[in-house]
Amino acid sequence: MKKRDILTPIGIALGATMILVGIYFNSGMDGFTTFLQLSSFIIVLGGLTGALLINFNPAEMKLIGKVFKEAFSKSDHNLKELIQLFIHLSEKARREGLLALESELEELDDEFIKKGVYLAIDGIEPEVINDIMNAEITAMEERHNKGRSIIEKAGEYAPSWGMIGTLIGLVLMLNNLTSPETIGPSMAVALLTTFYGMVLANLVFIPIAGKLYNMTEEEVFMKQVIIEGVIGVQSGQNPKILEEKLSAFLPNEELKDTEEPEEEVIGETANES
């Protein structure tokens, strides 16, 4: 259900390039070495990791890897394909009965649709299907919120730990002003931690947290369409009416802009049946 997302690495690369451009235009190639200060980077990353270890329990910390992987993928849910799928299921159910959908189940690779169709075949009442599937959406939302909150917290701790690192550098430099010619480079190093904290926050954590939020919203939306579709299929609704009902979820623009791909999709799903 997830494809590699190309925009996230492009965005990070673009931001990183902008920083390199900024350095290059200021000081040429010589400037780059100034910004490679491993110890400064370690302070920011280590400090915020320490804060996160306190803030979240081990089970939650294990989510970080998963959450980052998520940020580099994109959901390939396609609202139109989904609608066509339900029209196809609805036609089949009307022609051959709900039980005939069982043969379609293995071709479905979305667990949520599968579960819904199973429930429909089992003859569970629509209100119960609605309750069960909505409970799963809520559980998914809470799980995603938990994962996202780690990234959000990291975005808050990063600039603070950057400032802590800068304060360390400033205090040490000010305490030892004997050689005036070292003041500048010392302050430069001190400011580097603030720089790392700001870049981590504004190029990694805050945008990724924003992306995860949007992805959760979209997934909730798609799952709600699925619930509508499953209930429509079970109740033996006319495929035409079901299509109209589900198409109400499409934004107006999408209806016009992508006329052709829609046709394509219909053909594709038609071939499947």
Place this chain on the structure above:
Amino acid sequence: MKKRDILTPIGIALGATMILVGIYFNSGMDGFTTFLQLSSFIIVLGGLTGALLINFNPAEMKLIGKVFKEAFSKSDHNLKELIQLFIHLSEKARREGLLALESELEELDDEFIKKGVYLAIDGIEPEVINDIMNAEITAMEERHNKGRSIIEKAGEYAPSWGMIGTLIGLVLMLNNLTSPETIGPSMAVALLTTFYGMVLANLVFIPIAGKLYNMTEEEVFMKQVIIEGVIGVQSGQNPKILEEKLSAFLPNEELKDTEEPEEEVIGETANES
């Protein structure tokens, strides 16, 4: 339904002029060249674009152009014309029946009113019309919120990336204090990215996000009046009572201040019938 808005370009021009005035009063014409630093501008704009590319998916990013175009237009919804239109429709429906409204439909250029009148002619029950049209309002609100959130995020990233650019400049300058006479100009260039970030945020992104919010609110309000009007027309309500009911949406001031234009509007709509 949208006209070119003159206030947005005036506002941006006024803000830009103020900046030029500030530069001119400080340093005369010579000062302007100091502020033309393409690399600084590129860092801020590129950095925030990178962050936005991570934060939003391609479909959402495509909204940016649309959203900016929106910001330079204004809705020419006119509450009084709208009320007159529904009085006219109501009179016609009472005289000649709901089906007679079909001939009026092509003269309407608002898709939302058209859809409402179609539903009314089709004899859909009022509660269903209310539900369908309110669902469309909610969908519109969510679509607008999504578009606006890109501009809002840009307004948050701009000053942060301005500060990142300034930190780059400061670190490089401090690291290379050999020639004291270059300290000043180096710091000036470093501060320019913060300047660009602040101007982008406070003259472009934040005000435009505010404008889009107000426009959405206004559109929701107008569409709610339309729902009231459609239901009133369908139920065969007395045009006088419908007018009073819809006029309750007008603020008191508007009732008094613009007595004449109202008359004008009535005449205009009367001609149409």
Place this chain on the structure above:
Amino acid sequence: MKKRDILTPIGIALGATMILVGIYFNSGMDGFTTFLQLSSFIIVLGGLTGALLINFNPAEMKLIGKVFKEAFSKSDHNLKELIQLFIHLSEKARREGLLALESELEELDDEFIKKGVYLAIDGIEPEVINDIMNAEITAMEERHNKGRSIIEKAGEYAPSWGMIGTLIGLVLMLNNLTSPETIGPSMAVALLTTFYGMVLANLVFIPIAGKLYNMTEEEVFMKQVIIEGVIGVQSGQNPKILEEKLSAFLPNEELKDTEEPEEEVIGETANES
């Protein structure tokens, strides 16, 4: 219904005096001229006006003057007079019938009470009166919120534009460090825009937005008392019970602290009847 408010000009005068005192204690009379820098003031005011022009449409911008006038007035609603008025109306209605209230109408100068009494005389049912008058309260609140939001936004833009002005000054000064003796005065002028922005926000926009919020809250409260009163009068409630019911809106302190003025008010209203 509105009287000139003396506290707003006193507050602004006090704040302005504090600034003058601060300047005087620092540098004597000579200091004042330093702070009169028309160009700095123009940048802050012009920049925030530009941002507001983008943010709000012409109809909303026209509210500014009205809203400022509002800020220098105070509502002279008097809860006790209001209660006495409704006791008087209630007595008259019981003695001579609801229609007898028509003669009282021209003596009322509050449009909201007038409207309520008209509705009562017309024999509209209490729930409908309640709905109509509450809808008017909601509309008033939204109108006030719109007006106040302009002032609130101005309070947010002012310090930002002050900082933009300071950045302009700093960049120009740093770029031209040839004459060291001008560094100080140049930085002084640069800081002036931040100073203007902070003063505008903290002495004008934020306090006035706070005042407008409090005034709206109070007006909503008074109008809710009026609705209670109108419905009590219409239902022919015993004036004693109506008094007790409406007195529940009075805070305990007010019941004790202002025993005498209350008597006075009763006398006054008694004379009217």
Place this chain on the structure above:
Amino acid sequence: MKKRDILTPIGIALGATMILVGIYFNSGMDGFTTFLQLSSFIIVLGGLTGALLINFNPAEMKLIGKVFKEAFSKSDHNLKELIQLFIHLSEKARREGLLALESELEELDDEFIKKGVYLAIDGIEPEVINDIMNAEITAMEERHNKGRSIIEKAGEYAPSWGMIGTLIGLVLMLNNLTSPETIGPSMAVALLTTFYGMVLANLVFIPIAGKLYNMTEEEVFMKQVIIEGVIGVQSGQNPKILEEKLSAFLPNEELKDTEEPEEEVIGETANES
């Protein structure tokens, strides 16, 4: 019902001592005079008073004194005494009838309990008692919120006006750099207003606003227990059951930690009966 609170003055004294300690460790006794700068203090206090005068109307401003007095007192509500009181009232009411509670009324010094018992004796129905007393709680909350909002606003204005004062000092100093030896002391004086603003906010206004919030929450909680008690007494509930019901309001810890004082309280109340 209110006792002098010792923690507030101790807290302020502790904070003030810390400041003195900080000054003493830096510069010995000589340092103290540096911080006594009446004009700086006047600017901050005067400026924020000006802002408050605009923000609040005279009736609200009069609350300040009251609110500050409140901050130096503490509620001596004792949940256990309260429960014992209602058990005692409940026993008496069951033995001698509700009317017998009239003789207890003058011994009660809490107006809210008194009012509740009066309503119970008068035979008002439980739902009405509940409504009336809850309305009084809501009114109290709103009154407290209004008073607290003045302190909260003062906590926001104080640092801003401190910064305005510092900007005044900096502008004047920078404008007059003729004698380098006065730069340091001038900047010191300039920073003093920021210092005063920060101390006022973080030692006085913000903590006191926090305390007032907690006090209001506690008072609402106690009053809700009182409502439960009054209704239980009126309905002739078994004192044992009433005790169990009211004890549910006690946190678990309190049940264990303070076993003895509870016994003491029972004895005390028993003597009263």
Place this chain on the structure above:
Amino acid sequence: MKKRDILTPIGIALGATMILVGIYFNSGMDGFTTFLQLSSFIIVLGGLTGALLINFNPAEMKLIGKVFKEAFSKSDHNLKELIQLFIHLSEKARREGLLALESELEELDDEFIKKGVYLAIDGIEPEVINDIMNAEITAMEERHNKGRSIIEKAGEYAPSWGMIGTLIGLVLMLNNLTSPETIGPSMAVALLTTFYGMVLANLVFIPIAGKLYNMTEEEVFMKQVIIEGVIGVQSGQNPKILEEKLSAFLPNEELKDTEEPEEEVIGETANES
């Protein structure tokens, strides 16, 4: 029910190590002494304690110790063990009757489960059990919120008091610029209080407050599962159905990832019966 949590001390140690690393890489071993400035630390800690003493009453202040102890522990609630426990109880209740559960009670060390089972044995109706136990959850949440709010406030006061300490140092240094060679060290000492404030906030208070929030959320969740379980046991639900119902609380991942431990748990609980 609580075990020592190893992540919190690890997190604090990691953050502290990062600070030491930062100091060491800047100035070697000599740098450490610079940061040991007892008076600076006392100002920050004393100042924020003063503010907290005003903000919270004695009963609330006593919670601090408890709350900190909580932060170093972790709940060892295990959702799977819990589900197995209720399956076991459900089986026993169906075989031997609800009263047979009494013998199981002493083996339970969770007061909340015990209370629930007692209520079930006593034959209280399910809705009442639900009400009583939910009221206890709400009370627990409020108690936890109160405790956490002290830590949150400390996290807000710490950086502010750090800045107050820095202002004290700066004012004194600027006022006494006679010996230029002491400027650096004096500023270093002044900045130390800001450093302490930032570290206290970002390594101790804010992460611990975050942890406490997560712990409360988790505890509320576990207790809601317990309520479901108790009611299921009492209603004599089929153990299989109860298992399915309670398993719905498990996230999908947990169902797959930890297949074996689940088996283990089942064996373990089976041994108990």
